[in-house]
Amino acid sequence: MQTIVRLADYRPSDYLIDRVNLDVRLHPTETRVTATLALRPNPAGEPGAPLHLDGDELTLLAIALDGQPTGPGAITVTPRALTLHQPPQRPFVLEIETQVNPSANTKLMGLYRSNGVYCTQCEADGFRRITYFLDRPDVMAVYTTRIEAERHEAPVLLGNGNPVGQGEVGLTRHYAVWHDPHPKPAYLFALVGGRLGRVGSRFTTMEGRDVEIAVYVEPGKEARAGFALDAVARSMAWDERSFGRAYDLDVFNVVAVSDFNMGAMENKGLNIFNDKYVLASPDTATDADYANIEAIIAHEYFHNWSGNRVTCRDWFQLCLKEGLTVFRDQEFSSDERSRPVHRIAEVRTLRARQFPEDAGPLAHPVRPQAYREINNFYTATVYEKGAEIVRMLRTLLGPETFRRGMDRYFSTCDGTAATVEDFLAAFAAESGQDLAAFARWYEQAGTPTVAVAGGYDPAARTYTLTFRQSLPLVATEAAASAAPRPLVIPVALGLVAPEGGAVEAVSERVRDGVFVLERAEDSLVFTGVAAAPVPSLFRGFSAPVKVEHALTRDERLTLLAHDSDAFNRWQAAQSLALEVLVGRAKAGAPLDPEAGPGGAGLARALATFLDGEALADPAFAALVLTLPSEQEVAQTLGSEVDPDAIWRARQTLRLQLGRDLGPRLLALRDALAEAPGAPFSPDAASAGRRALRNAALDLVTAADPGNGTTLALAQLDAATTMTDRLAALATLSLVPGEAREAALARFGEAYRHEPLVLDKWFALQAMIPEAGTLDRVRSLMGHPAFSLGNPNRVRSLIASFSLNNPTQFHRPDGAGYDLTAEVVLALDGKNPQVAARLLTAFNTWRMVESGRRLRAEAALRRVAEAPGLSPDVSDIAGRSLA
Ligand code: PHE
Ligand code: ZN
Numbered sequence: 001m002q003t004i005v006r007l008a009d010y011r012p013s014d015y016l017i018d019r020v021n022l023d024v025r026l027h028p029t030e031t032r033v034t035a036t037l038a039l040r041p042n043p044a045g046e047p048g049a050p051l052h053l054d055g056d057e058l059t060l061l062a063i064a065l066d067g068q069p070t071g072p073g074a075i076t077v078t079p080r081a082l083t084l085h086q087p088p089q090r091p092f093v094l095e096i097e098t099q100v101n102p103s104a105n106t107k108l109m110g111l112y113r114s115n116g117v118y119c120t121q122c123e124a125d126g127f128r129r130i131t132y133f134l135d136r137p138d139v140m141a142v143y144t145t146r147i148e149a150e151r152h153e154a155p156v157l158l159g160n161g162n163p164v165g166q167g168e169v170g171l172t173r174h175y176a177v178w179h180d181p182h183p184k185p186a187y188l189f190a191l192v193g194g195r196l197g198r199v200g201s202r203f204t205t206m207e208g209r210d211v212e213i214a215v216y217v218e219p220g221k222e223a224r225a226g227f228a229l230d231a232v233a234r235s236m237a238w239d240e241r242s243f244g245r246a247y248d249l250d251v252f253n254v255v256a257v258s259d260f261n262m263g264a265m266e267n268k269g270l271n272i273f274n275d276k277y278v279l280a281s282p283d284t285a286t287d288a289d290y291a292n293i294e295a296i297i298a299h300e301y302f303h304n305w306s307g308n309r310v311t312c313r314d315w316f317q318l319c320l321k322e323g324l325t326v327f328r329d330q331e332f333s334s335d336e337r338s339r340p341v342h343r344i345a346e347v348r349t350l351r352a353r354q355f356p357e358d359a360g361p362l363a364h365p366v367r368p369q370a371y372r373e374i375n376n377f378y379t380a381t382v383y384e385k386g387a388e389i390v391r392m393l394r395t396l397l398g399p400e401t402f403r404r405g406m407d408r409y410f411s412t413c414d415g416t417a418a419t420v421e422d423f424l425a426a427f428a429a430e431s432g433q434d435l436a437a438f439a440r441w442y443e444q445a446g447t448p449t450v451a452v453a454g455g456y457d458p459a460a461r462t463y464t465l466t467f468r469q470s471l472p473l474v475a476t477e478a479a480a481s482a483a484p485r486p487l488v489i490p491v492a493l494g495l496v497a498p499e500g501g502a503v504e505a506v507s508e509r510v511r512d513g514v515f516v517l518e519r520a521e522d523s524l525v526f527t528g529v530a531a532a533p534v535p536s537l538f539r540g541f542s543a544p545v546k547v548e549h550a551l552t553r554d555e556r557l558t559l560l561a562h563d564s565d566a567f568n569r570w571q572a573a574q575s576l577a578l579e580v581l582v583g584r585a586k587a588g589a590p591l592d593p594e595a596g597p598g599g600a601g602l603a604r605a606l607a608t609f610l611d612g613e614a615l616a617d618p619a620f621a622a623l624v625l626t627l628p629s630e631q632e633v634a635q636t637l638g639s640e641v642d643p644d645a646i647w648r649a650r651q652t653l654r655l656q657l658g659r660d661l662g663p664r665l666l667a668l669r670d671a672l673a674e675a676p677g678a679p680f681s682p683d684a685a686s687a688g689r690r691a692l693r694n695a696a697l698d699l700v701t702a703a704d705p706g707n708g709t710t711l712a713l714a715q716l717d718a719a720t721t722m723t724d725r726l727a728a729l730a731t732l733s734l735v736p737g738e739a740r741e742a743a744l745a746r747f748g749e750a751y752r753h754e755p756l757v758l759d760k761w762f763a764l765q766a767m768i769p770e771a772g773t774l775d776r777v778r779s780l781m782g783h784p785a786f787s788l789g790n791p792n793r794v795r796s797l798i799a800s801f802s803l804n805n806p807t808q809f810h811r812p813d814g815a816g817y818d819l820t821a822e823v824v825l826a827l828d829g830k831n832p833q834v835a836a837r838l839l840t841a842f843n844t845w846r847m848v849e850s851g852r853r854l855r856a857e858a859a860l861r862r863v864a865e866a867p868g869l870s871p872d873v874s875d876i877a878g879r880s881l882a
Helices: 224-243 287-302 316-338 339-359 380-397 400-414 419-432 554-560 566-586 599-613 617-623 632-637 643-671 682-703 704-717 722-733 740-749 756-766 773-780 791-804 816-828 832-847 850-865 869-880
Strands: 016-025 032-042 050-054 059-065 075-078 081-084 092-100 110-114 117-121 141-150 158-161 162-168 173-184 190-196 197-204 210-217 250-259 268-273 449-457 462-470 489-492 494-495 514-517 523-526 535-536 546-549
Touching: 016 190, 016 339, 032 554, 050 546, 075 704, 081 110, 117 250, 117 268, 141 190, 173 462, 190 268, 197 224, 197 643, 224 250, 224 287, 224 316, 224 400, 250 287, 287 316, 287 722, 316 339, 316 380, 316 419, 316 869, 339 380, 339 566, 339 617, 339 632, 339 832, 380 400, 380 419, 380 489, 380 514, 400 419, 449 791, 462 514, 462 599, 494 617, 554 566, 554 599, 554 617, 566 599, 566 617, 566 632, 599 617, 599 643, 617 682, 632 643, 632 832, 643 850, 704 722, 704 740, 722 740, 722 756, 740 756, 756 773, 756 791, 773 791, 773 816, 791 816, 791 832, 816 832, 816 850, 816 869, 832 869, 850 869
Parallel strands: 016 141, 210 250, 250 268, 449 546
Antiparallel strands: 016 032, 032 092, 050 081, 059 092, 075 081, 110 117, 117 190, 141 173, 158 190, 162 173, 197 210, 449 462, 462 523, 489 514, 494 535
C-alpha cells in the first residue's frame, strides 16, 4: 500500500541546494551522471536532521563529501534513496555519480530514448531517476549542465538556459555546456541529445533582448515545424501585450519527440513536445491539429512565467501553474481566433471531461488535500476547472483590477515557490476584496448546480430572478467531506425581449452585467421592465456550474434567435437538443424520427438560423449544428444509463435534422466549397468553412447514407487537406459496407509511413459504434505500426475505444471492459502513467444499468487485484472502486 501525502503535513526541506553542476555522458545503456550539489541547511528546517535524497531505479557509482570519500556508515543507499546521516551544519558539497539505462526506460520518466533521441521528462518526480536529489519543487537551484555524447549519435546537444561552451572530446565525442541563471526546481530540468533537424527565427523582446528561437524535429520533417515556430513568436508577442511578460533567456528551444506521456513540457528554455503537437502540414494535419499546436506551444511558453519564474511550493498547488496557464492559453487562442467559438470549445471540453470526473469516483478538489500518486492528478479538474476559477476571478474583479493583481502576483512571487494563498493575496491586495469565500472553489469538489426561477409582475413592472445553489457532497481521499459551503458564483446575465432586442431594465445588484451569487439562495429584482423578458443567464459560461432553469421551448428559441451573447445562443440550441435526446433515451428511443416531441421544432429553428447567418460565421454555425455528445446525455441521465438507447436517440435526431435540413445543408456545402487551386490556410475563418461543410456532410449522410457515401467518396478523392480527407473518411466509417472497408484500406496504405496520420486512422476505426469494432481493434493491435510502447498509438487505438466509443466500451456482454482491463494490465509493467490514464475510462461505471455495471465492476476488480500493480494503476483502481 502506498503512503498518502497530505497537504496538511507540508514542511519545508531541512536542506537547500543552491547550485547544481551536472556532467552527463550519454550512452544508450550506460549513461553516467556526475552531480555536484552545493547544499546548505535550511534555516526554516530542522537543525541536524539527516539528509534524505530521493532516487528511483538508480545505481550509485561514487560519492564524495567536500571532495573526500564518505566514511563507513556515513551514508545509506538504495535505488530509491540516499541518506547522509550527519550532514555538516554549514554549506557543503556532495559529488554523486550514478548510472542509468536510457534504452530500458519504458516509463518515459527521467532520461530515455525516443526514436534514438536522448531526452528527459522530469515533472513531477522524474529527476530522481537521473540523480539522487531533493526532488521537490520548493528546492530551487541554478543549474550548469555539461552534456557529452558520440558526435554521430547526437550531433545536437541541448540543455536549459543559454549555451556557454562546446568542444571536442577525443576523436569521436563532443560536448556542450548550458547554464541556466534562473533558479528552478528539478522538475524543470531537461536535456536533449540526438540527430535532429532544425528550423529557427529570432524575436526581439520589449526589453530589447534578441532571442534565438528554434524548433527541432526528426530530420526531413523541418517543413512541418514552421507553424509551431511561428506560434512561438506569436506567443511571445502576446504575453508582452496581454500580461507585460517578456522572455528572459537568449535562446528558446522546442524539441519534438515521438514517445511522450503527455502533450508537452515547459522545461526552462527547452520545451519538449509530443511531436503530435508540433508537426503540421496540410496533407498530414487537420484544422484541429493546427489549433492544438498553437494552443500547446502557447501554453508551454506561457509557463515560463506562470510555472517557472513563479513555481509551486508543493504538488498540491499544481493548479497554481496549470489552471492559470490554461486560462492564459485560452485567452491567447481567443485573441488569435474567434472568442465565442473558442469559448464554446472550452466549455465542450469541460463538460465532456471535467464534469464527469467531478461526478464520479475520481472527483477531487482543484487543490487536492491528499494524494497517493501525483501523476494521477494532472486532471481535467486541475487544468480546466482550475482555469475556470481564474476566469471567474477576472469576471468578479473586472479586467483592469485582474491585470493589476496578476502583475502583483508575478512581481511579489518572482523567483519563489508559491501557493494558491499567495496568488489570491495579490488580488485581494489590489482589489481590497476579501477572497476567503471565493477560495472555496479550490477546496470543494463536485460541480455546483444553480437553480433559477424568474417571475414577471406586470403591475409593478418588475422582473425577479431567484437563484439557489447546491453542491454535491463529495467525500475525498483526505476526509469525508464536511457539508459544502456556498460558493461565490459570478452570474453574467441580461434580459432579452421575446421578440428580440435587449430589455432596458435595471437592478442595483447587477454591475457590468454581472450578478454575484454568494449565498445559498438569493434573488434580484429588475425594475422598469415593460414586458415579460427572457433571461439570458451565465453568459459566456461565467461559472463552471450546471444550470437548472425552467425556460420554455419558445424562450430558448428566442435566445437562439436573438441573444446578444453568442455563447448563450449556442447553449439554447444545445439545451433544446439535449431535451429531445434525453426524452428519447428515456423513452427507449423508438427509431421513428417523428416520435417524441421537439425534433421537428429544433429543425425549424435551425433552418431559420442557417438561412440567416450560416455563411456569416460558419465556425459558429458548425457548432450550433453539432449535437450534444453521448457522454453529455449520459451525464444528464445520471443513473441506470443505457448507452445503446442514447446512441439510438442521437441517431434518430441526426437523421431527422439531416432530412429536414438536407437541401439547405447541400446548398451550404456548395456555397462554402473551396475555390479550385486556392492556397491552404489554417486560419480560423478557413477552418470554420471546412467545419461547416463537414458538419453538413455528417447530417446529410445520417439521413441518406447512399447519397452521403457518394459525396464522401468524391470528397475523399478531391480533398487537398487532411481535414477534408479525414472528415470524409469519418463519414464513410459510419456506413457499413464495401465502400467503407475499401476507403479505410486505401487510407491506411497511403499513410503507412506517417505514424501521426495512422493515429487518426486507428482512432476513427476504434470509434465505430458497431459490435464488430471490438474485433477490429483487436486485429489493429497486430498492425505493424501499432505498439504498446508508444503512448500516442495506445491513446489513438485503445483510449479512443475506451473513452470515446460509449456503446462499444459499454458492450452489454462486458467484452469492452475486458479488453480495456487487459490492455491496462499489459501496459502497466511498461508505462504505468499511460496505463493509469486508460483505466480512468471506468470512471462512469456506477452510472450504467445494472447488467453492465456488474461486468464493469468485475473487470475493475480484476485489475485492482492483479499482483505487482504500479502505484499509478493501483491508485486509480482503488479510488474507482471505493
Ligand atoms: N506540465 C505539463 C503541462 O504543460 C504537463 C506534463 C506533466 C507533462 C507531467 C509531462 C509530465 O501541462
Ligand atoms: Zn501546463
